[in-house]
Amino acid sequence: NSEVYNNLQPGALSGEGSAFFVLSADRSEKTYAQLKGVSTLYKPRSNKELEDFIKRFLVTNEFGLSDIDLVIMGNNGDPVFDRVYEDLANGLLKTIPTGRFKHLCGEYDTASSFALWIASGILRHQHVPSTISQHPFKGRTPKNILIYNHFRNINHSLILVSTPDVS
Numbered sequence: 001n002s003e004v005y006n007n008l009q010p011g012a013l014s015g016e017g018s019a020f021f022v023l024s025a026d027r028s029e030k031t032y033a034q035l036k037g038v039s040t041l042y043k044p045r046s047n048k049e050l051e052d053f054i055k056r057f058l059v060t061n062e063f064g065l066s067d068i069d070l071v072i073m074g075n076n077g078d079p080v081f082d083r084v085y086e087d088l089a090n091g092l093l094k095t096i097p098t099g100r101f102k103h104l105c106g107e108y109d110t111a112s113s114f115a116l117w118i119a120s121g122i123l124r125h126q127h128v129p130s131t132i133s134q135h136p137f138k139g140r141t142p143k144n145i146l147i148y149n150h151f152r153n154i155n156h157s158l159i160l161v162s163t164p165d166v167s
Helices: 047-060 079-090 111-125
Strands: 034-042 070-073 098-100 144-151 155-162
Touching: 034 047, 047 079, 047 144, 047 155, 070 079, 070 111, 079 144, 111 144, 111 155
Parallel strands: 070 098, 070 144
Antiparallel strands: 034 155, 144 155
């Protein structure tokens, strides 16, 4: 389904899904990912406002851009709205490897949960699948993953997930 990114027609691949996660404040031998932060932004007025939102989110969670090993983005193949992701990937996030996920699940209201499932699996297995990385992943072993998604440049979300041993 990655051909969806080469189609320059407006619109996106529709999807549907849900996810279930067991969250606990207590760490156990079965813990393989830690949810560090979640935040949303409604209708940013500019790319700068979006970049500031990302920077504030990272600072609030005591992270810097250099701490992020991978950014999983919600590109959906719509050239109008994928521009937001491209601007970030070529600007603020240009030094961080990126991946995409919506060619695997489509566009739907809770698609970020699919990305969280992927990120958790990456942290668990310490491997970035070629199906999500835009380029062969040559970064360090992933310990901190930022998920960035938006719907039609209206509702934006960030999720930060890490290996449990990272503070």
